[in-house]
Each structure stands twice: as structure tokens, then as C-alpha cells.
Amino acid sequence: MKRFLTLALALCMAAGGTGLASAKSIKIGLMAPMTGSWASEGQDMKQIVELLAKDINDKGGINGDQIEILVEDDGGDPRTASLAAQRLATQGVVAVVGTYGSSVTEASQTIYDDFQIPQVANGSTAVRLTEKGLKYFFRTCPRDDEQGRVAAGTLEKMGFKKVAVLHDNTSYAKGLAEETMALLKDKGIEVVFSDALTPGERDYNAILTKMKSAGPEAVFFTGYYPEAGLLLRQKMEMNWNVPFLGGDATNNPDLVKIAGNKAAEGFYFLSPPVPQDLPAQKAKDFLAAYQKKYGAAPGSIWAVLAGDGFLAVTAAIEGAKSTKPDDLADYMHKKMKDAQGLTGTITFNDKGDRVGEVYKVYKVDAEGKFVLQP
Numbered sequence: 001m002k003r004f005l006t007l008a009l010a011l012c013m014a015a016g017g018t019g020l021a022s023a024k025s026i027k028i029g030l031m032a033p034m035t036g037s038w039a040s041e042g043q044d045m046k047q048i049v050e051l052l053a054k055d056i057n058d059k060g061g062i063n064g065d066q067i068e069i070l071v072e073d074d075g076g077d078p079r080t081a082s083l084a085a086q087r088l089a090t091q092g093v094v095a096v097v098g099t100y101g102s103s104v105t106e107a108s109q110t111i112y113d114d115f116q117i118p119q120v121a122n123g124s125t126a127v128r129l130t131e132k133g134l135k136y137f138f139r140t141c142p143r144d145d146e147q148g149r150v151a152a153g154t155l156e157k158m159g160f161k162k163v164a165v166l167h168d169n170t171s172y173a174k175g176l177a178e179e180t181m182a183l184l185k186d187k188g189i190e191v192v193f194s195d196a197l198t199p200g201e202r203d204y205n206a207i208l209t210k211m212k213s214a215g216p217e218a219v220f221f222t223g224y225y226p227e228a229g230l231l232l233r234q235k236m237e238m239n240w241n242v243p244f245l246g247g248d249a250t251n252n253p254d255l256v257k258i259a260g261n262k263a264a265e266g267f268y269f270l271s272p273p274v275p276q277d278l279p280a281q282k283a284k285d286f287l288a289a290y291q292k293k294y295g296a297a298p299g300s301i302w303a304v305l306a307g308d309g310f311l312a313v314t315a316a317i318e319g320a321k322s323t324k325p326d327d328l329a330d331y332m333h334k335k336m337k338d339a340q341g342l343t344g345t346i347t348f349n350d351k352g353d354r355v356g357e358v359y360k361v362y363k364v365d366a367e368g369k370f371v372l373q374p
Contacts, residue, residue: 025068026061026323028053028313029088029117031098031108032306033076037200037226040254041100041123044303046071047294049097049310052286062317074099078107089115094323095316097309100302101224102126102172109137116325118316118332120309123302125248126171127179130351136329138352140308140341142272142359144172147248148179150270150359151220155245156187164193164216166207166231168223176222176247192216197227204231205238212240222247228267229258236263245269248359252300256368264364272301272343272358274370283342301343308341315339315346 030049032042053067061067072088074081081099085108088096096112099105100123112119113134121129121139125147130137155163165181167173174196181191193214197207208231211219219242221228228250235244236259246255246269256264273279275287275298286307291297298304312332317323320331333352338345347355361373 024064025066026317027068027070027091027093028310029091029093029096029098030069030071030306030310031074031081031084031088031096032071033100033104034071034073036076038076038100038224040252040299041302042073042076044298044300045098045100045122045306048290048298048303048307051290051293052307052310055289056314062314063321067314074104074108076101076104078103081105081107082111084108085111089117093117094325095120095313095328097306097313098122099124100306101170102129102175103170105129106171109134112136118313118325118328120312122305122309123249124172126175128171128175130353134352135333136325138309138312138332138348138354140305140312140343140346140354141302142357143353144176144179146357147270147359148176148183150361151176151180151245151247152183152187152189154268154270154361155184155189155218155220158218158243160189160217160243162190162192162215162217164211164214164219165191166194166211166219166221166223167196168199168227169196170199170223172249173222173224173247177220180220180222197223197231199223199227202230204234208235208238208240212238212242216242218243218245220245220247221250224249225252225255226258229255229264232259232263232267243268248272251302251362251370253368253370254299256364261366261368264368265366267364268373269362269364269370270359271362272305273360273372274301274362275304277360277372278304278343280340280342280344282340286342304342308343308346311341312336312339312346312348 032045072084095118105124167177251271
């Protein structure tokens with residue numbers, strides 16, 4: 001009996017060291033902000049990817065193999081993200097989904113590229129991320145140059161002639177601010193104020209007062225939802241009624257929780273369609289299953305775009321009939337055409353950017369709901 005157990009153990013170790021079941025699994029990494037100020041995004045990303053993986057596994061897996069999701073917390077911080085990427089890269093993952101935040105994603109790009117592991121980011125819109133020519137980097141979200149074009153066009157359509165632009169010095173927010181300001185100048189719209197705030201502070205009255213004194217007819221804030229919510233609340237408290245427009249990183253229900261319904265009412269923001277506005281039947285069916293399992297819909301579109309990243313990876317594994325990094329990267333670059341995602345079809349160009357225009361304009365109503373504008 002002892003010899004039998006020893007032989008069985010040896011066979012398990014030869015199969016991968018963790019047993020026969022895990023030897024047949026395909027490991028896909030998820031890097032997400034499970035803690036920190038963006039934790040709500042990370043929690044939704046994890047739940048969406050795990051639910052999609054369960055659905056595939058329940059149907060027999062991919063080419064007969066089960067999927068195993070390995071999650072690493074990047075904390076929404078670039079230094080933590082580099083450590084999370086190193087941990088995932090050494091655990092045998094065939095690809096990684098994530099993460100949220102351009103500067104956080106940028107901290108992990110080179111690591112995954114060095115390990116030759118395909119990475120599909122979902123909330124990282126800075127233009128330069130796909131201008132580096134990295135073979136293994138892809139993203140399911142749009143780019144800031146497209147968002148800047150929509151922002152400038154929206155401000156022009158609203159009839160504003162003098163605007164203030166505020167960012168937070170992150171790769172995403174600063175890049176979007178610069179893209180937009182260049183386009184506003186071309187449209188003859190004067191930028192009467194531009195500056196950066198410090199994320200995480202609790203009092204923005206000083207910079208609000210400086211902006212107010214510049215006399216803008218509207219403010220475009222390119223930072224994230226925690227700071228946007230606080231700006232809206234403190235703007236209301238100082239009786240400044242200037243319209244605010246936000247970039248796509250303000251698209252999160254926590255913005256309304258921080259600002260309060262009254263202060264958030266009338267706030268405009270740019271975003272790909274929020275979850276309840278996704279038109280595809282695949283999305284409607286999935287979101288109904290998500291609601292049933294977790295009791296609430298995903299908070300924002302960014303977590304849903306992580307689901308699209310997962311679906312892109314699994315479509316590549318099925319299409320290429322391989323889990324080798326080069327096979328997956330080549331398939332996503334050259335052969336993946338209109339793969340079915342939750343937010344629509346997925347095709348990548350030579351740079352790893354998703355093809356297609358997706359930005360919409362939303363407005364917060366009196367009940368704090370996000371309403372798609374015509």
C-alpha cells in the first residue's frame with residue numbers, strides 16, 4: 001500500500017505538482033484593484049470574470065480543459081501592480097486580463113511582455129499604452145484620443161466658449177486633458193484655466209476657488225470618480241453652479257454616493273455604454289445571471305470590459321487551438337474578427353487597440369441615475 005501511495009504521489013507531481021485535475025486546467029490571470037479607492041471596480045471585475053469562467057467550465061471547458069482564474073490585487077497602485085504582475089507571470093498563466101487605470105497598467109506592461117504573456121487591459125485608455133509596439137498587449141476599452149475628440153465636440157455642441165480643464169497628473173487624466181485642450185483650441189474654444197489636483201485629498205475648495213475666479217462657462221475634469229464626487233459636493237457647498245463634464249473614469253455609481261444626489265444632478269460624463277444600456281442579447285442574458293448570483297448589477301462598464309478581455313482570450317485559445325503565448329497573440333492580432341463580447345464584437349488592430357467607436361454622453365438625473373443622452 002505504501003509503495004502504491006508513493007507511486008500515485010509521484011505521478012501527481014509529474015503531472016504538475018498539484019494533482020491531475022489542476023494539470024488539465026488553463027490558468028488565466030486577473031489583475032485588478034481589489035483594495036484601495038477603486039476596489040469596487042476590482043470586485044466587479046473578479047465577479048464577472050469568474051462567472052464567465054464558470055459558464056464555460058459548466059459547458060465542458062475549452063477544448064476539454066477547465067479554466068482556472070488566478071487573481072492578484074494591484075491595489076490601484078503602480079508599484080503594487082508591478083509586484084502583482086511578477087507573481088502572476090510566475091504561476092503559469094497563459095494570459096492576463098486587466099487592469100483598471102492607465103498608470104497601473106503601464107507598470108505591468110513590460111513585465112508581461114518580457115514573460116511573453118498576452119495582457120488584455122480593460123480600463124486603461126492612455127494613448128501611449130499601444131504606441132509602444134508591444135506584441136503581447138491588447139485592450140478592450142477605447143483610447144483617449146477618441147475620448148478627447150468626443151469631449152471637445154460635446155463642449156462645442158453645448159455652446160461653451162470658455163472652459164476650465166482639470167486633471168490629476170496620472171497618465172490617463174493628464175493625457176486626456178492634453179488631447180482635449182489641443183482640440184478645443186482648434187475649435188476656437190478658450191481654455192481659461194488648466195491645472196492638476198492631488199488625488200486622495202479631502203478638501204478641494206482652494207482649486208475650485210481658483211477655477212471659479214477664471215470665469216469658465218464649464219469645467220472638464222479628466223480624473224477619477226472619487227475626486228469627481230468630492231468636487232461636485234464642494235462646488236455645490238460654495239454655491240458655484242457651473243456645469244461639470246467628466247471623462248470616462250467618472251463613470252461609477254460611487255460618484256453619486258460621494259457627491260450626493262443633489263450635487264451630482266446635472267453632471268455630464270463620457271463613457272462607453274453603461275451596463276444597462278448594452279444592446280446585445282448576450283450582454284442582457286449575462287447581466288441577468290450576474291444580478292441573480294450577486295444581487296446587484298455591475299457598477300460600471302469597466303468591469304464589463306474585463307469580461308470582454310476574458311472572452312477575447314478564450315476565443316483566441318479556441319480559435320488558435322493552443323495556449324502558447326505567440327499563438328494567442330498572433331491570433332488576436334491577425335485572425336480574431338468580430339468575436340462576440342458583452343459590449344459588442346471584438347476585433348483588434350495591429351497595435352492591440354479594439355476597433356470601433358463606442359463613446360456616449362451621459363447625464364446624472366435627480367435620482368442619481370445615469371441617463372444616456374441623445
